[in-house]
Amino acid sequence: MVHWSAEEKQLIASVWGKVNVEECGAEALARLLIVYPWTQRFFSNFGNLSSPTAIIGNPKVRAHGKKVLTSFGEAVKNLDNIKGTYSKLSELHCDKLHVDPENFRLLGDILVIVLASHFGRDFTPACQFAWQKLVGVVAHALARKYH
Amino acid sequence: MLTAEDKKLVQQVWGKVAGCGEEVGAETLLRMFYAYPQTKTYFPHFDLSPGSDQIRGHGKKVVAALGNAIKNLDNLSQALSELSNLHAYNLRVDPVNFKAGGGRGWGMGTGMGLLSQCLQVVLAVHLGKDYTPEVHSAVDKFMSAVAAVLAEKYR
Numbered sequence: 001m002v003h004w005s006a007e008e009k010q011l012i013a014s015v016w017g018k019v020n021v022e023e024c025g026a027e028a029l030a031r032l033l034i035v036y037p038w039t040q041r042f043f044s045n046f047g048n049l050s051s052p053t054a055i056i057g058n059p060k061v062r063a064h065g066k067k068v069l070t071s072f073g074e075a076v077k078n079l080d081n082i083k084g085t086y087s088k089l090s091e092l093h094c095d096k097l098h099v100d101p102e103n104f105r106l107l108g109d110i111l112v113i114v115l116a117s118h119f120g121r122d123f124t125p126a127c128q129f130a131w132q133k134l135v136g137v138v139a140h141a142l143a144r145k146y147h
Numbered sequence: 148m149l150t151a152e153d154k155k156l157v158q159q160v161w162g163k164v165a166g167c168g169e170e171v172g173a174e175t176l177l178r179m180f181y182a183y184p185q186t187k188t189y190f191p192h193f194d195l196s197p198g199s200d201q202i203r204g205h206g207k208k209v210v211a212a213l214g215n216a217i218k219n220l221d222n223l224s225q226a227l228s229e230l231s232n233l234h235a236y237n238l239r240v241d242p243v244n245f246k247a248g249g250g251r252g253w254g255m256g257t258g259m260g261l262l263s264q265c266l267q268v269v270l271a272v273h274l275g276k277d278y279t280p281e282v283h284s285a286v287d288k289f290m291s292a293v294a295a296v297l298a299e300k301y302r
Contacts, residue, residue, distance in 0.1 A: 113278075128268055
């Protein structure tokens with residue numbers, strides 16, 4: 001089980017409390033598809049992904065980004081059992097979606113950058129530490145059931 | 148591969164933080180030491196507390212080197228040749244720390260090296276919305292290119 005200090009929990013909760021899940025989720029997913037274009041391989045049915053502008057404005061990207069970040073919220077609510085929380089999703093990503101777990105790490109790092117750009121100096125080094133740890137733990141949990 | 152547009156974006160973004168280069172450097176290192184404590188193992192001889200003169204000095208060096216690379220985007224290998232030697236033969240910093248593919252442990256981001264991730268966080272903090280997806284992409288590609296050159300001679 002991952003150990004979270006009281007400070008880490010507080011930092012995670014306080015940032016999460018201010019996050020607009022729809023906006024941040026859309027932005028994080030869009031950036032994933034823009035910065036690492038090979039990730040578009042999972043979204044061939046999303047329509048126009050031909051340019052950053054197209055990706056950012058794409059309603060399917062926005063909707064899916066919101067879905068992904070909403071799910072991330074489950075981790076925030078269940079810091080003491082992230083493994084259990086993502087058990088089924090892990091199986092899904094392996095067996096049905098066939099997503100290389102490397103993508104979880106890419107998205108996690110991008111999410112941290114999105115938070116930094118939104119919160120500026122309020123996204124302190126201590127915040128970054130807690131969130132880098134969280135995205136790493138989530139990525140690990142999502143990869144856990146792969147076989 | 149850095150396109151002409153990428154190069155332009157990198158140069159523009161660097162121009163925006165040129166005035167506070169020293170601060171950017173120091174903050175990048177501070178965040179790196181905080182978020183990825185294993186990176187401190189390369190600086191046992193440093194005072195790593197916030198505000199440390201050594202961190203400021205070293206951050207300034209790193210930023211200057213990146214600035215030089217940005218002035219020579221068409222020939223990164225040559226511009227970074229000495230640093231490449233230094234990293235390969237003297238410093239021998241494990242490339243995971245700066246190269247794409249960096250950071251295990253908590254299964255940390257491997258899309259970016261640890262230094263690259265922290266530099267980008269600092270740029271995002273400073274620039275907010277101006278750290279657009281296009282700029283983000285260009286900087287990420289640039290840092291990957293720098294990392295590749297620095298790790299070139301390792302073996």
